Amino acid sequence: MTTAIRSEFDQGIALAPDGPGRYAAELGEGWQIGGGVNGGLLLAVAGHALSLEHPEHPDPVSISGYYLSASVPGAAEVRTESVRRGRSLSTGTAVLSQGGEERLRVLATYGDLSTHQGEVRTTATPPQLPPVEQCIGVEHAPPQLISQAALLERFDLRLDPASVGWALGQPAGRGLIQGWFRLADGREPDPLALLLVADALPPVTFDLGMPGWAPTIELTVHLRARPVPGWLRVVHSTRNLAAGHFEEDCEVWDASGRLVAQSRQLARAPRPAA
Template sequence: MTTAIRSEFDQGIALTPHPDEPGRYDGELGAGWQIGGGVNGGLLLAVAGHALSLAHTARPESAGHTDPVSISGYYLSAATPGPVTVRTDVVRTGRKLSTGTAALSQDGVERLRVLATHGDLAAHDGEVRTTAAPPQLPPPDQCVGVEHAPKELIAQAALLERFDMRLDPASIGWALGQPSGSGRIQGWFRLADGREPDPLLLLLVADALPPVTFDLGMPGWAPTVELTVHLRAKPAPGWLRVVHATRNLAGGYFEEDAEVWDETGRLVAQSRQLARVPR
């Protein structure tokens, strides 16, 4: 008998219910999800979203509400590899949606506070009215993969080795010392181990590309203050198209808007985060 090998992402967000404290879930943050000195903010949001999915599943009245529909996280301190605890509280249960909070902490220090509404994305109305369009990208094999990233960048961002990310050649002038100044980075995304996308993975993808400040000629990692993700549909298997952009940098902070499109050309997630300008 063989044992199925779980994706590194599934291992990264794995949680165990605490036997003596309802609503508490314990896990382990892996070193493979670091960026700079801390664990990637999108991965942390996925851990908290997973905890709330488990909390809703444990309640008969919200058992079908396993998909995050809207989730906002405030980053209070940098998370590091090691044990992690998520305490959840379901504050409202409805017929289609349920809302809860989650506090992610390490050694008693809170790292992330989340407010999220969960539901069943498969049950959403299929009507689509939008003027949004997916980014026009060269095929993945004509884009620039992680294997071409500078060694010093990989050394600071272990999580890039978990990704099969192909950036649009038109948006990587910053890697050659020639940032465009437009504040836009886009490309193709999937996990390196082949795991197909689902709603929890979209929370990671919303924070997966390099900071758009790279394209403004401002290298260095940009700590996230707040990140909100809206999920519009369950993604189809295959590649995701991702675009990150900013329109305003002021007072030492900038916003970063993201759109995630699936293999069928459907917009499956949108996000906005507020981050600090790199030092």
């Protein structure tokens, strides 16, 4: 008898029950970026706990996380509370902490995205990207970027050549980064993985000529449908950087051409090198 090997993402969000509404987690070193664990991975860990608390409504529909302190690799705890259980939606909160220090606080509404099969009316259009084979893979990223972002090794990320001038010291200044995305070990996307994808690309401030870590303050993700298997198209953009903070809007499109997730986060702009 063989034991199925879980994907790196499934291992990264794995939880062990530790009492009513409590779960033990282990944050891995492979999900670090800059000075802490990636915010999308943390949101997926907390989101996983809430999906376990609401088995009748397994999928996040709207989830917001406030990042209170930087998470580090190692043991963590997630505490959940169900606020409301309805017929089609449930709402709950989650707190992720380490060593008694709160790292992330989440408020989310859950449902069953498999039932979201109604009419779609949208003026949104997917990003126009060159074919996957014509885009720039992580293996071409500057070594200093890889050294600061171990999580990039977990991704098969192919960026649009028009949005990677910053890697050559020639940022376009548009505040736009887009590309193709899938997990490096071949795991297909699902709603929890979309929480990671919403924070997976390099910060759009790179395209503004501002390299460096951009810590997330708040991240909200709206999930519109379950993604079909295959590559995802992801676009990150910003329109306003002021007083050391910027918003980053994200759209995630699946292989069928459907908009499956939208997000907005507020982040702190990278600090100039000393």
